[in-house]
Amino acid sequence: DGGITQSPKYLFRKEGQNVTLSCEQNLNHDAMYWYRQDPGQGLRLIYYSQIVNDFQKGDIAEGYSVSREKKESFPLTVTSAQKNPTAFYLCASSAPTSGRAIWSGELFFGEGSRLTVL
């Protein structure tokens, strides 16, 4: 089935350690996103990528890094510089496929990764 796969589902890390969250999609979507979900704050955009080898900072990019070397993959690294990393991280992708003029507006989300810093 087509979809978005995030791993790991649960992750624990010690303070000062970097950790990388995986996000893979087989929907052939150009755009991919990382959001952070905290109780009472909704979803906040960390980074997004419209195309391979290009990505843009979202609203809360500090302490995070991403890469987009392949269309299917958009890993997120939570660095030790992120002051409050414990959160639920959601990866998403969106249509259109290349060349389409109108964006559908629908994001397809993964199941999320819950990171806890001990």
Place this chain on the structure above:
Amino acid sequence: AQSVSQHNHHVILSEAASLELGCNYSYGGTVNLFWYVQYPGQHLQLLLKYFSGDPLVKGIKGFEAEFIKSKFSFNLRKPSVQWSDTAEYFCAVTSLPGGYNKLIFGAGTRLAVHP
């Protein structure tokens, strides 16, 4: 900066009660509007969306939302809720032109429906 406000953080209803969840946004230009839903243990998924045309849009599972431009609102409604509607609901907006990659979400409303 663009923002989305959801007025109720927690709503508790009995089955068959009517539902209305408020959503207001701050952007004054052309917008696309969305409601997403996150059922317990499931992916966040699209409930309905408004791009243009009829301001009353219908989504899945009997939900509808009305876009009122003068009030910058996009409230979600359902005439009769079911226990299975228990979920968290998020309103989201993106501005045009050029904003299609930045979907701004509200804080969410947790709905609990009791049998």
